[in-house]
Amino acid sequence: MAITHLKRGKPDTLRIEEHTQVRSVVEGILSDIEMRGDAAIRELSAKFDKYMPESFRLSEGDIDALMNRVSPRDIADIKFAQAQVRNFAQAQRNSIKDIEVETLPG
Structure with missing residues (x-):
């Protein structure tokens, strides 16, 4: 009996490339937060969550x-x-x- 795969995972090279891209984006975000603090958080909140309160506290x-x-x-x-x-x-x-x-x- 032959095995039929309904879905296959991505090739290792593609997964590694995607992980590298994700890591780069996250490192950039964290670096921006470290450098600009609350201003960076405010921009990220507006961009990703459409949440723009007067104060986060x-x-x-x-x-x-x-x-x-x-x-x-x-x-x-x-x-x-x-x-x-x-x-x-x-x-x-x-x-x-x-x-x-x-x-x-x-």
């Missing part, structure tokens, strides 16, 4: 209003995920021991 009232739109189930799920990440990180941190080794005399 949310007030306490804005935060409260947004939090009220999140379902109790979603809040519980987020808190559960946070606890799992914290527990794992703490266990990992607890497993790291300080050592002192003298590789050569003196």
